[in-house]
Amino acid sequence: MATVTRVPQAGMLAKAAGKRRRSKLAIREAIDGYIFIFPWLLGFILWTAGPMLASLWLAFTRWNLFMPPEWVGLENIRQLFADRFVGISLWNTAYYTFLSVPLGIIASLILALLCVQEMYGRAWFRTFFYMPSLTPAVASAIVWFWILNPEVGLANMVLKAIGLPPSQWIWSAKTSKATFVLMSLWGAGGNRMIIFLAGLQNIPQSLYEAAQIDGANAWAQFWHVTMPMLSPVMLFNVVMGIIGSFQVFTGAFLMTAGGPANSTLFTVLYLYRLAFEQFNMGYASSLAWLLFFIILGFTIIQLRLAETWVYYEGG
Template sequence: MGLLLISPWLVGFLAFTAGPMVVSFLLSLAKWDILSPPTFVGLSNFQQILYDPLFSKAVYNTLVYTVVNVPLSLTGSLSLALILNRRVPGVSVFRTLFYLPELTPVVAASLIWAWILNTHFGIVNYFLSKLSLPPVPWLESTKWALASLILINLWTVGGSRMLIFLAGLQGVPEELYEAAALDGASAWIRLLHVTLPMISPVIFFNFLLGIIGSFQVFTPAYVITNGGPADSTLVYVLYVYRNAFQYFRMGYASAMAWVMLLVLLGFAWMQLRLMQRWVYYEGEVRT
């Protein structure tokens, strides 16, 4: 009976996850443009990756995006959560307001931001001009385009990351703060030595989400800048997408997808190891 009940999942898993993974792996060893039959080429796709300047560009962009994005979104959303965790009148209103961007579909958010960051008529540059600063070509210069995408991402995910932090903060027992305060710990010390260790699982969770999300960023880069200008926003997934569905280099794209999967898995494994060292779970005995 149990097996019967889970059979839909089993079928779906074989047809839409396991099967495709196998196919994807085989494809990564082949050259295939969909129209003519695939030819086996061994590891040459992976070899080609090493010498593809656009691939390294995509990796570089994605790394920069991740390294800037993750710490900023962690500190930003944690700060908001810390403020909202106190009894402030109208907390629920604020929570909803901060959450609004997360509800905005990415395409809609991308279009709205493209308009806001417009060099000539956008309100961001209008505010800058109020401060007598020169207009910034947010989406048109190789210097700013990736930063703009990060900005948009911070706006979109800030709210949900904050909610996750808030849930963690509400689980910290009040007595701990009282005890620390009695010992004369300042607010800053309490934050460093009570709050942060207590919510370390949540920090870890948000961190992982941030990394995975940053590695997979696609829609804004596709909709707003389409990788440009001069490939400055060509992120990894966009490059995979182009190879697969625009250049129809299915084998090459599959190889890149596998590289990404291996990196993500390696990263998750490393994180799990690290986590055991610095994340504190309640009731856990340290040795």
């Protein structure tokens, strides 16, 4: 639109005519552009922006779905700080996240470093590593529930066979969270490994050759060539990993229902209960926003810290 009004000031008539035709085309193109992105735009309003505003409002109400919502001001927020289950669930979630994300990333990186080697059967090994991440969460809950059974499960049979004491796994408050971390590591060969693999394959061989000429050993090459070149991919994996694992839900919902002794009551599980079992929509929304701000905070901190350790080529 702006271009059209500016045209007369351009001066020469011929030029103006040409511009007008072009701007007509430009308007046409802009209209088509909006039509093409319209599905997303509408979806964004209906399923992202709208719901976010709605849940922000809900966070200040009390609503059980049956009676009209009632504005309670900061009552929900006060309750968030008084509710001991909020504290427990955040602690559990943080515990899980800060173990599973670093360990998972190290595991994925090691698998990627192995898979990048030239060797026979490489595609098969990669397939074996990748397969677990494709297993539906419910199917893996079913099989892990069986493997981890303290009396008859495979896991304790193996421990016994190699002379280690059996564990109570998810049935003891002491080991339950660590067991969930262990189960999350089973998926370390998934998309995260493939992203690392792609990152590794993008590193030019010439850098390693140069490092070798300078006398760098394998260890030095890893820290001074591989890691800096991989750091943008690393940042992506860390950010997405933290966002994902702060929302851990399905495994605990299916296998432990938050127990034993609330040791696997993760925040999203508690939120699910508040919203869909107790129909406490207002309070659940305020908990959702609390979790959102925590995740947002971690994301921002990481993007800030990234400036100190992520190496962008040519940047």
